[in-house]
Amino acid sequence: MKHNYYHSKHAKFGVELLITLLMVSGVLLLYTELEIQKIILSFTEFVRYGVSSIESIISALIIDPIANLEFSDGVGVLMLAISFVLFVRQFRARLVSAYFDSKACPECGHKLHRIHRTRFQQTLSSFLMLDSAFFICGDCDHSCVRFFNRSPHQPAE
Ligand SMILES: [Zn+2]
Numbered sequence: 492m493k494h495n496y497y498h499s500k501h502a503k504f505g506v507e508l509l510i511t512l513l514m515v516s517g518v519l520l521l522y523t524e525l526e527i528q529k530i531i532l533s534f535t536e537f538v539r540y541g542v543s544s545i546e547s548i549i550s551a552l553i554i555d556p557i558a559n560l561e562f563s564d565g566v567g568v569l570m571l572a573i574s575f576v577l578f579v580r581q582f583r584a585r586l587v588s589a590y591f592d593s594k595a596c597p598e599c600g601h602k603l604h605r606i607h608r609t610r611f612q613q614t615l616s617s618f619l620m621l622d623s624a625f626f627i628c629g630d631c632d633h634s635c636v637r638f639f640n641r642s643p644h645q646p647a648e
Pocket of ligand 1: 596597599600601629631632633
């Protein structure tokens with residue numbers, strides 16, 4: 492240890508630098524009649540106040556709700572999450588099973604035309620991770636959206 496210390500120029504230089512810094516700051520503090528001490532004190536107080544208020548905000552927003560979460564709450568949240576997933580799955584299955592292959596209008600039997608989907612239909616199908624198509628009857632006012640399971644090939648126009 493001693494051997495390494497004496498042969499390391501960096502360590503020696505570091506100690507000398509530290510001594511010089513301490514001496515200079517000590518002399519400065521002695522000759523400036525508490526002004527620097529006051530500034531440093533108020534600065535550290537300011538920093539401490541800032542840190543403690545940030546800590547209290549974090550604990551109020553994040554730590555406390557998690558710490559106060561009881562086991563039954565956790566089970567409740569889990570059950571809600573599972574029911575939500577099952578609901579989306581069921582909803583998707585119903586939408587897809589409503590798909591009928593016919594290109595004829597279910598109301599009047601006229602040929603259906605595919606038109607552009609609305610923004611809502613696009614958003615819904617990307618949320619449900621399904622393909623969809625919007626059809627309108629050329630004869631009556633019937634229109635319908637059809638959903639498909641996503642496949643490599645798009646449904647034929
Ligand atoms: Zn029709």
